């Protein structure tokens with residue numbers, strides 16, 4: 001068994017000594033500084049200053065909200081060929097359909113998070129359009145999960161992927177000679193911006 005720090009033991013003893021109905025004593029302050037965050041973990045969360053303020057960077061919204069939700073949805077959609085042949089990964093039980101529904105719902109609202117002031121990189125360019133595209137794909141994912149429809153779940157998974165791909169193609173820098181092409185030039189023209 002791991003040893004409890006002294007403060008925790010003291011707090012436990014205090015908690016046990018408090019008679020029922022009495023007020024809980026305030027938690028003791030930790031005596032040691034918390035361990036430094038490991039590389040690759042989320043940035044420190046800034047203090048909450050005002051309602052409607054963005055707290056996480058776009059990168060952390062991607063890492064901790066958008067990507068896990070999309071991965072959870074994709075893991076439960078489509079047909080993949082594996083050693084046993086064609087494997088339909090759509091949920092086979094209610095618990096997994098519920099996960100598909102939850103993750104699609106998270107993507108619906110993630111589209112809104114990306115449009116918030118302070119996070120929207122390019123409010124007059126295609127950024128908003130791609131954020132809305134993510135929301136719409138999430139809505140399709142929710143409908144598919146509610147209907148428990150394998151085909152629609154697959155289609156929604158592709159729509160979700162298209163939204164990621166479109167936005168990354170525009171906003172994650174690529175080398176100039178990259179072979180990775182997008183319809184982005186059309187979008188930029190439509191938004192009245194010069195071609196890249």
Ligand code: HEC
Pocket residue numbers: 058059062063066067070114127128130131134160161163164165167168171172
């Ligand atoms: C509206 C634009 C937009 C959409 C839509 C979008 N992303 Fe991103 N994503 C970005 C930008 C911008 C970055 C780069 C952030 C940075 O490095 O500061 C990024 C970075 C990422 C990263 C890298 C995070 C890291 O650790 O560096 C992942 C993973 C990611 N996105 C996943 C996804 C997935 C999955 C989807 C679709 C389900 C998606 N994104 C949809 C804009 C978008």
